[in-house]
Amino acid sequence: MELFELAFMRRALLAAVLVGIAAPSIGVFLVQRRLALLGDGIGHVAFMGVAAGLFLGTSPVVTGIVAASLAGAVLEMLREKGRLAGDVALALIFYGGIAGGALLTFLSDNPNMVLGYLFGSVLTVTGQELWILAAAGSVVLLSVTVLRKELFAACYDEEVARACGLPVRKLNFFMALAAAVTVGVTMRVVGVLLVSAMLVLPVAIVQQLAGSFRATVRGSLVLGGMLSVGGLVTAFYLDTSPGATIVLLAITVFALAALAARQRSSAIS
Amino acid sequence: MSAHPAGELEGVTVHLGKFEVLPSVSVAFRRGEFVALLGPNGSGKSTLIRSLLGVIPVSAGRVRLFGAALQQFRQWGKIGYVPQRFGAVSGVPATVEEVVLSGRIALAKRLRSYTEPDRRAAAQALEELDLSELADRRVSHLSGGQQQRVLIARALVNEPDLLLLDEPLSNLDVEHQQDFAKTLQRLRESGSTVILVAHALGAVEKLVDRAVVLEQGRIVHDGPPSTEHQDDHAHHVPLQEPVGGTGADQHRIH
Numbered sequence: 001m002e003l004f005e006l007a008f009m010r011r012a013l014l015a016a017v018l019v020g021i022a023a024p025s026i027g028v029f030l031v032q033r034r035l036a037l038l039g040d041g042i043g044h045v046a047f048m049g050v051a052a053g054l055f056l057g058t059s060p061v062v063t064g065i066v067a068a069s070l071a072g073a074v075l076e077m078l079r080e081k082g083r084l085a086g087d088v089a090l091a092l093i094f095y096g097g098i099a100g101g102a103l104l105t106f107l108s109d110n111p112n113m114v115l116g117y118l119f120g121s122v123l124t125v126t127g128q129e130l131w132i133l134a135a136a137g138s139v140v141l142l143s144v145t146v147l148r149k150e151l152f153a154a155c156y157d158e159e160v161a162r163a164c165g166l167p168v169r170k171l172n173f174f175m176a177l178a179a180a181v182t183v184g185v186t187m188r189v190v191g192v193l194l195v196s197a198m199l200v201l202p203v204a205i206v207q208q209l210a211g212s213f214r215a216t217v218r219g220s221l222v223l224g225g226m227l228s229v230g231g232l233v234t235a236f237y238l239d240t241s242p243g244a245t246i247v248l249l250a251i252t253v254f255a256l257a258a259l260a261a262r263q264r265s266s267a268i269s
Numbered sequence: 270m271s272a273h274p275a276g277e278l279e280g281v282t283v284h285l286g287k288f289e290v291l292p293s294v295s296v297a298f299r300r301g302e303f304v305a306l307l308g309p310n311g312s313g314k315s316t317l318i319r320s321l322l323g324v325i326p327v328s329a330g331r332v333r334l335f336g337a338a339l340q341q342f343r344q345w346g347k348i349g350y351v352p353q354r355f356g357a358v359s360g361v362p363a364t365v366e367e368v369v370l371s372g373r374i375a376l377a378k379r380l381r382s383y384t385e386p387d388r389r390a391a392a393q394a395l396e397e398l399d400l401s402e403l404a405d406r407r408v409s410h411l412s413g414g415q416q417q418r419v420l421i422a423r424a425l426v427n428e429p430d431l432l433l434l435d436e437p438l439s440n441l442d443v444e445h446q447q448d449f450a451k452t453l454q455r456l457r458e459s460g461s462t463v464i465l466v467a468h469a470l471g472a473v474e475k476l477v478d479r480a481v482v483l484e485q486g487r488i489v490h491d492g493p494p495s496t497e498h499q500d501d502h503a504h505h506v507p508l509q510e511p512v513g514g515t516g517a518d519q520h521r522i523h
Contacts, residue, residue, distance in 0.1 A: 028361060031360045031361050032359050032360045034360045036360075146380050147380065149371070149374060149377065149382065149383060150374065150379065150380075152363075152367070153371040153374040155359070156359050156363065156368065156371055157352070157359075157371075159319070159324050159350075159352050160350055160352060160372070160423070160424075161374065162322070162323060162324045163322040163323070163324055163345070163350040163433075164348070164372070164375035165342075165343065165345030165375055166374060166375075203361065207361050210362055211362060211364065211405070211407055212362060212363065212367055212405070212407070213361055213362060213363040213367050214367065215362075216361050216362055
């Protein structure tokens with residue numbers, strides 16, 4: 001296979017599979033809490049972090065993760081106060097992030113670089129970035145796995161979780177931060193604008209066919225990894241944009257899964 | 270054994286936004302007592318038990334569980350709570366067993382998977398609520414009454430010493446109401462304290478030792494139960510949750 005002979009392609013495949021698995025591991029809890037678009041909110045601010053990195057000449061991945069984490073914490077604070085649904089504060093964060101990012105981008109020496117973060121450019125992932133991705137992705141995956149039953153209880157029924165003595169507030173902040181770190185690394189692969197797709201779509205696909213939470217978690221991690229690699233390989237041979245190809249592939253699979261679920265439910269009734 | 274009440278509110282005031290829902294309420298629920306919390310919609314019944322559990326913050330007063338201040342209380346496995354819900358469905362599929370098992374979180378070791386005793390406790394709670402056959406089904410595929418039983422099973426999974434139930438009967442059919450009354454009777458005989466929020470007591474009426482009636486956040490009756498505090502309409506049609514304003518005229522206190 002020629003694509004394994006190319007060093008940049010090997011790095012890209014590794015990055016894609018890492019992100020593909022890590023993103024739905026936290027995404028499943030966002031979907032459970034009906035916060036599927038939280039990743040987008042974080043992504044807008046992460047974009048400003050990336051632009052700041054380019055402007056300052058430091059690693060945009062690192063500044064992106066830092067900005068995303070700040071955004072995650074602020075958004076969680078707003079959510080706690082019940083102000084996340086259609087609130088002006090949220091709009092300010094979204095547009096402030098994009099506007100700030102655009103401003104810094106055009107002040108930097110190489111404004112074209114930012115395109116890679118808007119739409120992703122997994123083929124240009126450097127060895128050093130791969131290490132950052134691997135470290136951040138593993139931390140998210142590991143901590144979410146270790147905390148799985150606590151997170152399930154807190155997401156399924158926040159009120160009862162409190163009455164069970166769970167530190168719900170801390171768990172919510174943990175989830176916001178884990179989502180933020182995931183957004184930061186996912187951005188490198190599919191871009192800011194598609195980041196939520198990686199968190200949410202594998203879960204949305206699997207939950208149509210899965211019968212349990214456990215199966216949804218396992219299925220979406222496997223599928224997330226497969227979609228990333230499948231999309232990347234497809235993009236390589238068709239010479240298309242990897243990020244867009246991964247997401248369009250996921251949407252195609254979503255449509256097929258919806259059809260299958262429909263067939264199955266009509267077969268039962 | 271100490272004689273601390275199972276739950277205790279002392280001068281507890283609760284605000285929701287700027288609205289004062291509970292104005293300095295004091296009440297103690299003694300061990301082994303079966304208390305019905307009655308009153309019209311919006312009278313503060315749910316707020317009272319939610320403040321007792323620390324689910325919502327109190328703006329003044331003291332809350333104690335089993336003699337310990339709420340902030341110091343750690344024995345959450347002693348508590349079972351059935352919140353008022355229209356259903357048990359969440360964004361991601363979950364089986365009946367997964368939901369009931371999640372009630373074990375209060376006792377389970379942190380950061381580990383659920384153990385065999387946890388699973389046995391869940392199986393027992395499922396059995397008790399006549400849900401064993403539905404254990405592997407998705408909660409979202411169940412009827413309203415079945416979902417209500419799932420939430421009750423989750424609260425019973427730790428064999429709680431203090432069980433708080435917020436309108437648990439509204440979705441249950443007559444047969445399961447009677448089964449549920451038997452379950453509550455068993456808990457009562459084993460010494461558990463039960464606090465039940467209800468419009469109509471129906472099948473559990475004979476179990477009630479004490480009725481606390483709230484009106485606009487104030488306790489207007491505290492003593493032996495009498496039918497006049499119950500919602501007359503719902504009493505005759507126990508399958509239906511009365512919609513909207515249950516007029517205060519039905520709850521006039523003598």
